Structures are given as structure tokens and as C-alpha cells.
Amino acid sequence: MSRNDGFETMTQPPLLSILAAFCVLTAAGLPAPGSHAEEPPPFESIEALGAALFSDPNLSRNRTQTCATCHDPGVAFTDPRGTKAGLAVSLGDDGVSLGDRNTPTAAYAGFAPPFHLTEEGFYVGGQFLDGREPDLAGQAGGPPLNPIEMGMTGKDRVVRRLQENSGYVAAFKKFYGEDIFSKPERAYEAMTESIAAFEMTPLFAPFDSKYDRFLRGETALSDQEELGRLLFFSQQFTNCNLCHQLRRSPVAADETFSNYRYHNIGIPENAAVRELNGSAPDFVDRGLLDNPAVDNPAQGGKFKVPTLRNVAVTPPYMHNGVFRELRTAVLFYNKYNSKSAERQVNPETGKPWRAPEVPENLALEELTHGPALDDRRIDAIVAFLKTLTDKRYEHLLEE
Structure with missing residues (x-):
């Protein structure tokens, strides 16, 4: 990692094809090349160990769920499993529990800086949608112990599961010291550090989308995509680049x-999810204000700005998955600038956009920046966003 403008920048070592194959195969429940189920191969790097841990169902209570279950490498590290709530939220290891927030992609997550408050008074970075973990290792340690996710009841129990695997035992001792398992807390940290190291490999951030290839002079954008690019980066005609x-x-x-x-951009609650996941009738997702490090009421309803990398193939949209289509998400932003009656209607419901779940602290300065956009420009922005799809996921655009 190196510093640039105060943010972490991911270094780009050569992509190890063996590591990539290991991830894809283990995510599919298959052994890595040349391995035998009864005698796991030695791990040559912390990243390779992390790849195995990322795809290991034994780290969940009922041995049914892995990191890759909700961050599937085949679909841009998001959750492809449908539930009664569609794709809006994820199903837990117990086969019953549903979350309240949409699972964000793990792709490019390593670029988020550690959670901190800037001198200007802005909260920045961290992991999860509310930044409650400062870094990737902290994020990796959350789901195994979350009762509605992987459901393990303590770090010591997770560490005992690790010790069931002789390959893990050898690797942990090799990379973290012979006495690593004498301290379950430290062994658990070593597990999260290994997963984080894997998530920092180029497999998660290849920078090979059509947009990247365009920047390198390897391909050209269509007229519509180019219009969308110019609009996206415009200081005058859109508000996209103010946050993205x-x-x-x-x-x-x-x-x-x-x-x-x-920012709080005025997203309504996902009523369908709330009806299914057992939330109390008066429950409100306060976003950043639910971060233990934040106690300022002015932060209520704010969520971390997500990456737009692979956005076109990772529906649904917003922190609670309330919008199914990417074009709907773009139209939602446009409603703040348009006086047209048509633009005040959610095209997915045919009804007016519902009120924000948290009406306070709206980012009106950013949301109202720029003029209203016509359909031609809306479609151009959507077309440009599709160019941000990693090359290996471009087939999903057609599907």
C-alpha cells in the first residue's frame, strides 16, 4: 500500500493465475488444482491462505456459508442468491435470517482509506456502509460472528474450526508463529489479516473495464458512452462526480x-425487506450514526458513497436494495433537479418517490447541483456506467 492524496492506493503485483483459479474453484466447492481433499496442499503465501479462508464454509455455524457466498467472485463479489426479498438483502447461515442492508461488492474495497474524521469535519472511509470497521481485516472479522450472517458464537469457536484443518494449522504457524493458536484472539486476527491480504490482490481490482481500456488507448467508446463520460465528469451538467x-x-x-x-441522499426504507426480516415497526436505519465512533445526530441517515466499479452488474441499488434497475437509481438523483411531474414518479412502482427514511441531514447542496437531465442524457450516463464493468463480468451486461 502506498499513500496518494491521503488515500490508500493498491499496488498491482502480477496476478497469480494459480491464486485466481484457487479462488474460483474453491468458491464453487471444488478442490484447487493438484490438491487432494484428505491432504490439503501447503499454502505458499498469506494471500493463498486468505483465498482458502474466503471460501471455507466451516467458518460458519452450520458449515453452509462462506465469505464467497455473499461476495461471489462469479458476480463481481456480490450475493447472487435470491430470497423472498429478491436480491435486496442476504440470507444467513441459519437459512432463515435476512439482513437489512444490501451486501456491497468486495471488489475494489481495499481502496477505501481507514475510517477517520477529516480536518474539514467529514467522515471518510472505513468498511461496511457505516464505516464501523476501519479496514479490510476488521470487516473480515465481522460476518463470522454476526448471528444473522455466519452465526459463530465466539472467536474461540472459529479458531477451533480452523484447527480442524491441518493445512491451516501449518500455514498459521508458518506465517504467524508457532504459538499462534495459544492465543485465540490473535489467531482470529491472523485469520482476518489473511482474508484481507487476499482481498488486496488484483483479482479484486483488475482495472480492465472498457473504460480502463479506453484510457489506455486500447478501445473506443461509443458516441453514447462518450456523452455519458463527459456528463459524468462535468462540473456543470451533473452532480455525479461530486461524490463518485x-x-x-x-x-x-x-x-x-x-x-x-x-451522505444522506434521501433513500426511502425498503418496506418489503422490513416486512420479512422482523424489524420492529419503529426501526430506523441511522447509517453512520450507528457507527460506535460517531455520536453526532447530524450524521444520521448518511451512508458511505459506494464504488461505481461493476455497478451495472451488481443490482439492486442503494444501501437497502430498494431500486431494482440502474436507470431508476440515476432517475432518483435527477428528481432533485427536475420540476417535471414525470420525474417525480418511480418508474418501478408507477407511484411518486417515497419519503426518505431519515428526512434530516439531506445532502441538498450536492443533490441539487446541476440542471435536470432529459432521457438522452440519462441513458448516456447509464451507458457510461456500464463501461465500468470489469472485463470478466462483461457477459453479465447481456444477461
């Missing part, structure tokens, strides 16, 4: 399309 641009230059090779700040 990290680097100062619109041609930065490592642009992740998020400034990692927190």
Missing part, C-alpha cells in the same frame, strides 16, 4: 468512482 470521483483527474488510471465520504 476520488482522483482529481478524470483520466486517473486508478479511479474507483467514490470519494468514500458519507
Whole structure:
């Protein structure tokens, strides 16, 4: 990792094809090349160990769920499993529990800076939609112990599961010391560090989308995509780049399309999810204000700006998955700038956009920046967003 403009930048070592194959195969429940179920191969790196842990169902209570279950490498590290709530939220290891927030992609997650408060008074970075974990290792340690996710009841129990695997035992001792298992807390941390190391490999951030290839002069954008690109980075005609641009230059090779700040953009609750997951009638998702490090009421309803990398193939949208289509999400932003009666209607419901779950603290300065957009420009922005799809997921655009 190196520093640039105060943000972490992922280094780009050569992508190990063996590591990529290991991830894909283990995520599918298959042994890695040359391995035998009864005698796991030695792990040559912490990243390879992390890849195995990422796809290991034994780290969940009922041995049915892995990190890759909700962050499937085949679908841009999101959850492809349908539930009674559609794809809006994920199902837990117990086969019953449903979350309240949409599972964000793990792709490009390593670029988020550690959670912190800037001198200007903005909260930035961290992991999860409310930044409650400062880094990738912290995030990796959350789901195994979450009762509605992987459901393990303590770090010591997770560590005992690790010790059932002789390959893990050898690797943990090799990379973290012979006495690593004498301290369950430290062994658990070592597990999360290994998963985080795997998530920092180029497998999660290849920067090979059509947009990236365009920047390198390897392909051309269509007229519609180019119009969308110009609109996206415009300081005058849209508000997109106010939140979804990290680097100062619109041609930065490592642009992740998020400034990692927190905003309340007025998203309504997902009533269908709330009806299914057993939330109390008066429950309100307060976003950033639910972060233990934040106690300022002015932060209520704010969520971290997500990356737009792979956004076109990772529906549904917003922190609670309330919108099914990418075009709907773009139209939602446009409603703040338009006086047209048509633009005040959610095309997915045919009814007016519902009120924000948290009506306070709306980011009106950002949301009302720029003029209303016509259909031609809306479609151009959607077309540009599709160009941010990693090459290996481009087939999903057609599906």
C-alpha cells in the first residue's frame, strides 16, 4: 500500500493465475488444482491462505456459508442468491435470517482509506456502509460472528474450526508463529489479516473495464458512452462526480468512482425487506450514526458513497436494495433537479418517490447541483456506467 492524496492506493503485483483459479474453484466447492481433499496442499503465501479462508464454509455455524457466498467472485463479489426479498438483502447461515442492508461488492474495497474524521469535519472511509470497521481485516472479522450472517458464537469457536484443518494449522504457524493458536484472539486476527491480504490482490481490482481500456488507448467508446463520460465528469451538467470521483483527474488510471465520504441522499426504507426480516415497526436505519465512533445526530441517515466499479452488474441499488434497475437509481438523483411531474414518479412502482427514511441531514447542496437531465442524457450516463464493468463480468451486461 502506498499513500496518494491521503488515500490508500493498491499496488498491482502480477496476478497469480494459480491464486485466481484457487479462488474460483474453491468458491464453487471444488478442490484447487493438484490438491487432494484428505491432504490439503501447503499454502505458499498469506494471500493463498486468505483465498482458502474466503471460501471455507466451516467458518460458519452450520458449515453452509462462506465469505464467497455473499461476495461471489462469479458476480463481481456480490450475493447472487435470491430470497423472498429478491436480491435486496442476504440470507444467513441459519437459512432463515435476512439482513437489512444490501451486501456491497468486495471488489475494489481495499481502496477505501481507514475510517477517520477529516480536518474539514467529514467522515471518510472505513468498511461496511457505516464505516464501523476501519479496514479490510476488521470487516473480515465481522460476518463470522454476526448471528444473522455466519452465526459463530465466539472467536474461540472459529479458531477451533480452523484447527480442524491441518493445512491451516501449518500455514498459521508458518506465517504467524508457532504459538499462534495459544492465543485465540490473535489467531482470529491472523485469520482476518489473511482474508484481507487476499482481498488486496488484483483479482479484486483488475482495472480492465472498457473504460480502463479506453484510457489506455486500447478501445473506443461509443458516441453514447462518450456523452455519458463527459456528463459524468462535468462540473456543470451533473452532480455525479461530486461524490463518485476520488482522483482529481478524470483520466486517473486508478479511479474507483467514490470519494468514500458519507451522505444522506434521501433513500426511502425498503418496506418489503422490513416486512420479512422482523424489524420492529419503529426501526430506523441511522447509517453512520450507528457507527460506535460517531455520536453526532447530524450524521444520521448518511451512508458511505459506494464504488461505481461493476455497478451495472451488481443490482439492486442503494444501501437497502430498494431500486431494482440502474436507470431508476440515476432517475432518483435527477428528481432533485427536475420540476417535471414525470420525474417525480418511480418508474418501478408507477407511484411518486417515497419519503426518505431519515428526512434530516439531506445532502441538498450536492443533490441539487446541476440542471435536470432529459432521457438522452440519462441513458448516456447509464451507458457510461456500464463501461465500468470489469472485463470478466462483461457477459453479465447481456444477461
